[in-house]
Amino acid sequence: MKKVTIDPITRLEGHGKIEIFLDDKGNVANAYLQIPELRGFEKFCEGRPVEEVPRIVPRICGV
Amino acid sequence: MAKLKLALYWAAGCGGCDVAVLDVNEKILDIANLADIVLWPIALDFKYKDVKAMEDKSIDLCLLNGAIRNSEQEEIAKMLRAKSKVLVAFGSCACFGGIPALANFSNRSEIFQRVYVEAPSSDNANGRFPQTSTKVEEGELELPEFYDTVSALHQVVSVEYFVPGCPPPVDLILKFVDLLATGQLPPPGTVLGSDKTLCDECQRKKGEKKISRIYRPHEIIPVPEQCLLEQGLICMGPATRGGCGQKCINANMPCRGCFGPPAGVPDQGVKMLSALASIYNAKDEGEIAKMVEEVVDPAGTFYRFGMSTSMLKRKRL
Amino acid sequence: MALLKKMLAQLGIEEERVRLEWVAASEPDRFVAVVKEMTQKVRELGPGAPDLVAVA
Numbered sequence: 219m220k221k222v223t224i225d226p227i228t229r230l231e232g233h234g235k236i237e238i239f240l241d242d243k244g245n246v247a248n249a250y251l252q253i254p255e256l257r258g259f260e261k262f263c264e265g266r267p268v269e270e271v272p273r274i275v276p277r278i279c280g281v
Numbered sequence: 282m283a284k285l286k287l288a289l290y291w292a293a294g295c296g297g298c299d300v301a302v303l304d305v306n307e308k309i310l311d312i313a314n315l316a317d318i319v320l321w322p323i324a325l326d327f328k329y330k331d332v333k334a335m336e337d338k339s340i341d342l343c344l345l346n347g348a349i350r351n352s353e354q355e356e357i358a359k360m361l362r363a364k365s366k367v368l369v370a371f372g373s374c375a376c377f378g379g380i381p382a383l384a385n386f387s388n389r390s391e392i393f394q395r396v397y398v399e400a401p402s403s404d405n406a407n408g409r410f411p412q413t414s415t416k417v418e419e420g421e422l423e424l425p426e427f428y429d430t431v432s433a434l435h436q437v438v439s440v441e442y443f444v445p446g447c448p449p450p451v452d453l454i455l456k457f458v459d460l461l462a463t464g465q466l467p468p469p470g471t472v473l474g475s476d477k478t479l480c481d482e483c484q485r486k487k488g489e490k491k492i493s494r495i496y497r498p499h500e501i502i503p504v505p506e507q508c509l510l511e512q513g514l515i516c517m518g519p520a521t522r523g524g525c526g527q528k529c530i531n532a533n534m535p536c537r538g539c540f541g542p543p544a545g546v547p548d549q550g551v552k553m554l555s556a557l558a559s560i561y562n563a564k565d566e567g568e569i570a571k572m573v574e575e576v577v578d579p580a581g582t583f584y585r586f587g588m589s590t591s592m593l594k595r596k597r598l
Numbered sequence: 599m600a601l602l603k604k605m606l607a608q609l610g611i612e613e614e615r616v617r618l619e620w621v622a623a624s625e626p627d628r629f630v631a632v633v634k635e636m637t638q639k640v641r642e643l644g645p646g647a648p649d650l651v652a653v654a
Contacts, residue, residue: 257384258396260395262392270581280298386609570600583605596608
């Protein structure tokens with residue numbers, strides 16, 4: 219199947235990639251959005267003092 | 282004069298550094314006069330394949346923010362290194378690992394488990410994790426490999442300049458652009474900012490540094506004019522490069538070290554530990570133990586932005 | 599030292615890997631004893647931090 223890749227998706231915050239599979243007629247058979255990033259804030263905030271968390275989590279998104 | 286080719290890219294970052302560049306406001310027009318932007322995912326539509334097609338060293342300046350924590354980020358960093366004459370580690374994440382490097386207290390397995398299974402907002406009864414390769418009906422999908430360890434940019438590729446800050450202050454960015462435009466770039470390897478510590482430029486009154494209690498920031502309201510460290514708050518000033526304009530200090534909050542260590546200091550965390558220990562008045566074992574109790578998260582505080590460039594880099598696997 | 603040990607524990611380094619002793623030049627036996635003890639202890643603990651590289 220023909221595959222059209224859009225990588226990266228742009229003009230937004232974050233990383234994303236779209237894979238579009240086309241059938242023989244050239245119509246979209248299926249499309250997949252993938253997020254090729256993960257930082258793990260949910261894990262590394264564990265063990266940090268609670269009063270520091272408001273200084274850490276704004277770095278989830280700077281926009 | 283031909284316009285410079287400028288690329289801006291983000292690895293494991295938050296977009297704050299890109300916004301900081303936009304924060305130069307009307308001066309962005311000066312930048313537009315100076316350069317043609319050939320890659321900037323937050324603002325423009327160029328794709329990886331466009332970069333792949335560029336000739337080596339055809340990009341005059343690449344500002345890369347964000348840390349390196351997966352194979353795609355490493356690959357793009359290497360690609361941009363090959364295609365760029367000058368590569369700048371832009372922002373604390375690229376310079377030192379930044380906040381994402383706090384993940385070095387953990388590893389892939391623990392992070393995946395927490396994010397995809399345990400987190401209250403996850404609905405994943407089958408415990409499925411992202412895979413580097415997944416077969417679907419139509420073909421195959423790929424994802425980058427998630428590393429156990431977060432690296433700073435220069436630990437993966439060579440870097441000419443470091444612009445620290447979370448995010449880099451607007452005037453530091455403009456200073457760099459100005460140095461570039463006037464052909465006055467400092468020697469490669471230079472970290473922008475002051476060579477001295479934050480304490481050196483901090484406007485607060487410094488008296489005698491002797492404390493007998495360490496407070497967590499929410500426990501007291503600091504007096505505005507006096508050194509925060511002297512008031513018992515852990516302020517990373519003594520172990521942090523100056524040049525940021527003491528924005529946090531001016532907001533009555535102690536520094537957390539986002540400009541990285543000062544010139545000539547290889548490890549920011551032990552520098553701070555040493556500084557703190559030297560001002561604490563502890564006469565016996567009991568008082569020492571009390572002090573240790575009062576520092577609730579030494580590694581996470583002293584290495585808040587600098588885990589990747591610390592001597593140990595990560596918690597033992 | 600106590601604070602250092604607390605910080606190292608967070609990084610997965612056992613506190614026995616770090617030790618501070620004051621030994622005078624006139625205390626050779628003590629020097630030997632301390633070095634032997636420490637060497638044995640570290641050997642028991644096994645390899646420590648992975649590639650402890652010089653910081654760039």
